[in-house]
Amino acid sequence: MSPEPAPRLSVATVCLSGTLEDKLDAAATAGFDGVEIFAPDLIADPLSPAEIGDRCRALGLSVDLYQPLRDVDSTDPDRFAANLRRAEAGFDVMAGLGADTVLMCSSVAPDAVADTDRLAEQLHALAGRAGERGIRIAYEALAWGRHVDTWDASWDAVRTADHPALGLCLDSFHVLARGSDPGPIADVPGDKLFFVQLADARELSMDVLSWSRHHRLFPGQGGFDLPGFLAPVLAAGYSGPLSLEVFNDVFRQADPLRTAVDARRSLLALAEATALPVAPLGTAGTVHGNTATPPARTAPAGTRRGVGTDPVAVPPPELAGPAFVELHGGPELGPVLRGLGFSRTGVHRTKQVERYEQGGTRLLVNAAGDGPTAVAAIGVESADPGASARRASRLCAPPLPRTTGPGEADLAEIPAPDGTSMFFCRTADDGGAPVWSHDFVAVDEPPVPGAGITGIDHVGLTQPYDAFDEAVLFHRSVLGLDTIADGQFAAPFGLVRSRALADGARRVRLALTVSLLRRGEWSPAVADPQYVALATDDVLATAAAARAAGVPLLPIPANYHDDLAARLELPAATMARYREFGVLHERDADGDLLQVCTELLGGRLFLALVQRTGTHDGHGWADAPVRMAAHRRSRLAHQHRRVVEP
Amino acid sequence: MSPEPAPRLSVATVCLSGTLEDKLDAAATAGFDGVEIFAPDLIADPLSPAEIGDRCRALGLSVDLYQPLRDVDSTDPDRFAANLRRAEAGFDVMAGLGADTVLMCSSVAPDAVADTDRLAEQLHALAGRAGERGIRIAYEALAWGRHVDTWDASWDAVRTADHPALGLCLDSFHVLARGSDPGPIADVPGDKLFFVQLADARELSMDVLSWSRHHRLFPGQGGFDLPGFLAPVLAAGYSGPLSLEVFNDVFRQADPLRTAVDARRSLLALAEATALPVAPLGTAGTVHGNTATPPARTAPAGTRRGVGTDPVAVPPPELAGPAFVELHGGPELGPVLRGLGFSRTGVHRTKQVERYEQGGTRLLVNAAGDGPTAVAAIGVESADPGASARRASRLCAPPLPRTTGPGEADLAEIPAPDGTSMFFCRTADDGGAPVWSHDFVAVDEPPVPGAGITGIDHVGLTQPYDAFDEAVLFHRSVLGLDTIADGQFAAPFGLVRSRALADGARRVRLALTVSLLRRGEWSPAVADPQYVALATDDVLATAAAARAAGVPLLPIPANYHDDLAARLELPAATMARYREFGVLHERDADGDLLQVCTELLGGRLFLALVQRTGTHDGHGWADAPVRMAAHRRSRLAHQHRRVVEP
Structure with a gap:
């Protein structure tokens, strides 16, 4: 195995229950390197974006993604102009947070742009505004997007727009739930893969929106082939965080620290299955792995993490019964x-x-x-x-x-x-x-x-x-x-x-x-x-x-x-x-x-x-x-x- | 309004939580006239079918339906013969219960018969066996049946089979969830409508099987037009029980007496909306309508019901705020x-x-x-x-x-x-x-x-x-x-x-x-x-x-x-x-x-x-x-x- 650096492990605040404070504490205590901050979590919080950014840094967490920008492109020029102003407000928040990447979902609105060239034009304009402020737009195809609903459609738009501040966000759920082949992801230039979100799911027979919003699981809990998704992503040269974005009715109301530990375990096991190195936790971080009574939610900041790239990959025990x-x-x-x-x-x-x-x-x-x-x-x-x-x-x-x-x-x-x-x-x-x-x-x-x-x-x-x-x-x-x-x-x-x-x-x-x-x-x-x-x-x-x-x-x-x-x-x-x-x-x-x-x-x-x-x-x-x-x-x-x- | 007799109100044991004993007690205490007995409830019960029948009668409940016979017809003659023997065992149970109508679902099995004439032939054979024992087969199209999945397909088979012991069971869920028009039901001869099951549901975007098995509701709780379903049923001359068959995850684990009272209220309100007369409860039965603490589950047998056909239909209050x-x-x-x-x-x-x-x-x-x-x-x-x-x-x-x-x-x-x-x-x-x-x-x-x-x-x-x-x-x-x-x-x-x-x-x-x-x-x-x-x-x-x-x-x-x-x-x-x-x-x-x-x-x-x-x-x-x-x-x-x- 090549001595490549261990990927950063991130978790989206949407995975965890509680207020933003509860979520950040849980993510840090479980040993994550970074978080995705979901805008509604921030909006309900009394701390300013800059204070939230400071808090993350004090907890040892980077803000790897701010999300989401929704329904930005529009067939109505006035509305598109208003949407750009709205996006700028998001960039202001990101400046406070110290976040440089924002997720943009493909539009579900009736005025979404269908034509790839026109869409690319609008994406280019948005990326221009973002780029001036040192911000990157990670464009993601929602599986229920109005026109852009597959990862290759999102890649078409990004490639056509051709702006350095514009790249792709790939979400394993949206790719695998549609039955899309992740293989060709390997052919996307690695520097155009801005962000990767991971989620598993059980095979359920329901509309994909309900499935996605209620029944996602952490990798290894469902039936999706996550190693098969991650392999072409890594082959393409992606070197950003491995981040979890899991909407799950139970996790949304369960103890966030338990969920965060569960979440981190899922990434460690996935890294093992994908033969990735991972940075281990120091002892302090592992003590309260999954004890029945989780510890107080005070993060032992600074002392939490170990160093080096000691891999998990000791093989699982040979079970002789x-x-x-x-x-x-x-x-x-x-x-x-x-x-x-x-x-x-x-x-x-x-x-x-x-x-x-x-x-x-x-x-x-x-x-x-x-x-x-x-x-x-x-x-x-x-x-x-x-x-x-x-x-x-x-x-x-x-x-x-x-x-x-x-x-x-x-x-x-x-x-x-x-x-x-x-x-x-x-x-x-x-x-x-x-x-x-x-x-x-x-x-x-x-x-x-x-x-x-x-x-x-x-x-x-x-x-x-x-x-x-x-x-x-x-x-x-x-x-x-x-x-x-x-x-x-x-x-x-x-x-x-x-x-x-x-x-x-x-x-x-x-x-x-x-x-x-x-x-x-x-x-x-x-x-x-x-x-x-x-x-x-x-x-x-x-x-x-x-x-x-x-x-x-x-x-x-x-x-x-x-x-x-x-x-x-x-x-x-x-x-x-x-x-x-x-x-x-x-x-x-x-x-x-x-x-x-x-x-x-x-x-x-x-x-x-x-x-x-x-x-x-x-x-x-x-x-x-x-x-x-x-x-x-x-x-x-x-x-x-x-x-x-x- | 014509002085027609009030319809009997029934509830399927599948609507209620608990053992069969819990369910029968709840149905009786809430004032139902009869029940549908779901075979798995009986199979798990230590009382014999005759003892269960006696218990129902002691509680003032008739056994209006035994259910279900599943996957009876078969393209394989040997299997069909075995299925008939299995059906006979069901008839034995019914003889014990004192039930004369059994629900038969359209088959979901790979060997289900597609050809209407052949299906009708097999239905005729089954009805012959049933008829000899004074039993009626109520054939129902499951919305996810392999070949018969609409009410009119089930009516085709029943009409073609043309046996006096064979008729239809109509389930509002299966008709309305498929978006079928219930109007033509009015043209079915009333004596061929053996049984009617009522269920409501909220409009949910999921496969019809999951929707049916988990999210049915009592009439008036969802968005289906139950009066619009019931009207042609009554116009056809149906005079059997109005029976609830509601599979609902919450009701399955809630206090069965509360659920039974809720269930009966739904039929009374539906009868009101359909301008049907309903027999009121006597005072003893109404005391514990929906108090926060339900009473002990002992049914005050015999004294429970009032007489006459005093309709609910006083209009709801004019609300002036x-x-x-x-x-x-x-x-x-x-x-x-x-x-x-x-x-x-x-x-x-x-x-x-x-x-x-x-x-x-x-x-x-x-x-x-x-x-x-x-x-x-x-x-x-x-x-x-x-x-x-x-x-x-x-x-x-x-x-x-x-x-x-x-x-x-x-x-x-x-x-x-x-x-x-x-x-x-x-x-x-x-x-x-x-x-x-x-x-x-x-x-x-x-x-x-x-x-x-x-x-x-x-x-x-x-x-x-x-x-x-x-x-x-x-x-x-x-x-x-x-x-x-x-x-x-x-x-x-x-x-x-x-x-x-x-x-x-x-x-x-x-x-x-x-x-x-x-x-x-x-x-x-x-x-x-x-x-x-x-x-x-x-x-x-x-x-x-x-x-x-x-x-x-x-x-x-x-x-x-x-x-x-x-x-x-x-x-x-x-x-x-x-x-x-x-x-x-x-x-x-x-x-x-x-x-x-x-x-x-x-x-x-x-x-x-x-x-x-x-x-x-x-x-x-x-x-x-x-x-x-x-x-x-x-x-x-x-x-x-x-x-x-x-």
Whole structure:
């Protein structure tokens, strides 16, 4: 890789919630180099442009772009003259801010100029005014522009206008949402690429304006090929900032610091994918990467940034599957795990943690502290846990401070956006650094007979409302997983978004869900359910063993099985067993997914037994509404029992 | 009008949140006659179909429809045979439920039959099976059906199949969203119209499937012409239930009883608009129309319904403008109102309420009880307050119980969905029933000089998240207002939906807003702001008088006025005055809207001075983000002052 300088990383104030002050503080604290300032943010601010510019500089931020000039060109000469005066007022603001580049959007107005030569003439006139003041016009084609709605149409106009103060602004959303080929961007002279804005999106079937204004995402959170967009941009010789312009309904009202950290992570991961060098943050900047409670919003100015061009690009960990799943919970979990065929094989030397094993499947039970029964952590096997943790730090996800006893494995604990911890660890003892399993002292206890569990199939985690897209990016970038399913289903108490991530070999699977709308006061559902899906090759046998050992299995309504019998035409004997154990059965072209769930263990956690046939790649979402209604019912029944029984 | 029987009113379980039990209870309590049962609701329920049928009957509900059969026809004979077996399983369920009509959707599957004759043949075969069991197939064209996607295509197939157990299901959404003309429905034989589903929607620019699945509304909440749809349906001779099938993301997770009451109100208002008779509820059913706290969900079975066909159709009140706006608040409001030129002219005989007047503009201040300073009520002039209140009761919005002293006006107090009360009242004393203003005893106090207030321009009310669409229907139906604006704007802390309602003469205007997404934990904005916009013909003079009298006016940033000066090219002298008093100025083709706001009076209420020129019909939403940022700033400054000053 050539020793080219690291690109500057910028974020538009439109990406972040709050007043301009909130946004600048968040951008600086997250470690951005610069910002795009959106005019309405400035207009609502009591500081003058010069004071805002001073504030940015004090925070270590450059003002890389002021935006936008709208609807400047006009078929009406008087209106065009008025528009030029309006633009000059914008230049005055920029002089105060100390910004030298302004975004001009292609016009959406009825009087927009259609003729390229006439448009170029007006652009030339505008650029002339700008150039006299040392300002550059970055012209951008909105995907819904009246006449100029593709990047090559904007390039036609800019090329024809031929003014040194006029260049292009390229926005990945406008290019990719239209299905335009970014390849030919490589042929644009690099000095005509004034600015590049980056945004991702999920494939949604809606008009492009609504899609753009409400549902943009940070790179890596959606399905756009951002590396494929950036490559020709860089090949053309673009050397300006990589800047995020993401209009998103959730980010607009979420904590701006969390969003800013998420945003910066997206650029670091994109730079990695594009083999760009990036300047790392100093330690102070990384401390509050994605902790559950963000720090006070005071930027530790000056001390924040590191130096050099140390690349992120340590490869993501080779995932050899989950080393363990750690549950937080009390002694009530023991009998359930034993009933599922797990033997208690060890207790931690210094922590209140017990280890249960069945074959190579390991569950830990952490009884320290209060809090509900829940998934506390997932341990993933990494060939080099230390390198994986350093990589996470560079992706704004530093390990939590952690007390390690003498001789214990130094596990890196990375908090995911939902508060669950991810551990990078090694289980096999090859004579290197201490392995985590040695931190446990064997217990002298007879093993219980196994029940056929062969591994962790996946872990299901309901996400905090604001953290869903952040979580997708976190797991993609820090763990190196890919999105393998993206959908939604109608649950009894509202719609639920679902997204599954896994490695290519399907060793590590996460099933993330979130309410489509934030829950309100009427929320009788189980709040934020979580589960661990345990793999078995014979779900009926495993369920039978579990029930015999007293594990409370979730009853499934007869109506479900009646419907299933009609849909799949299964033998009566099979159906009888399904009814007995509450089997949920999904079938698609690739195979079958059979599930049996336990009742809730505490307020939100359950375990599932999962059998896959063929190459079925699902996570039980077709049957989730039935399961959710059943869990709510059993929870109500238990509450009722608690009330009526002494 | 002919003495035809009132139509039965039904609601689909898909409209409501919760388990099937929650939904049936809500539908019964709201007074529906019947339900459509959505198969997935039944499948997730532990009661057998027969038990569900019994439960419906115990609640006084008929099962008017079971739905849906999907993807029945097939170009593959084996698959069609399997689909028929699947349909038979559905018929078994219906036998248990005691339902005789099933909805069949046009197929969306790749193997759907395109040829009308072949499709008709398969429909005939299915209807034959159904007919043998006393079941009717109501065939519906989904707007996104593979081949059959318009109502007339579905009618072609039904007519060609020509089987007595086969008829049409018409869904207003599918007809109106495609822009189909419902007029020719009048020519379909009435006995072939098996079922009619009603749904409204706002005009949204998105694919019809997403629009249908997420954004349907109850009739009267959107922009579809439901009376224009229903008229030809009735002209054809349809006499079955009027049933609601509304897929809506918010309703899916809101309190089902509130939604059910809202739903029933929509049908009553539609029946009124279509001049249909409707059976009223008995008193027990109306008590908990739309109180802020819905009652326990136990249905008072049997006693719920009244008898007869007493129509709703008392016309909505003739609105002669607001009689008063009542603020809840303490003595701190007095100086502000006096500063705005209002004189204290009376105190209520028996309640802790003071009356302030300026010309014909009346504000009441209610100091009873705790709670924040807020808009407590709006009094609207009605020629016959009693009739208006009875009409509201019939629209599931009964008056609150209220203590009236001897000789006092018997005001009907109707709570709106946001908890604000609406009073129907008379101010002019024409010798009839007591007028409300006589309940006040004059105070012996010198009047303050007026400040130019000429009336109540409008009242701005932030709605509870779940109540926005409900509020629109409430104000349209109960007050007889119309939607005059519908939009959204980007506020500093997230997107805001806005909707204005008014009478034709613009005497009564309400500006409703709600966060596009429910607010989360990071909510530094002023929570649920409310305001009363006071009309003036000279906002600068009124603001000058107010400031001279010590009213705290909201400062507006210089950046806003710099931008305004550039946009509107206003004279420097005008701009100087604007800056002095914090004038916000919006201009459109119809005229100008000038506003000056007070700082917050308490936690959420402010007053605005509003001057309109020309026929400007707006509500200040373009400038709302600037105002919101300013209010947050002044609130923080006050909090800070409170902390740092003794």
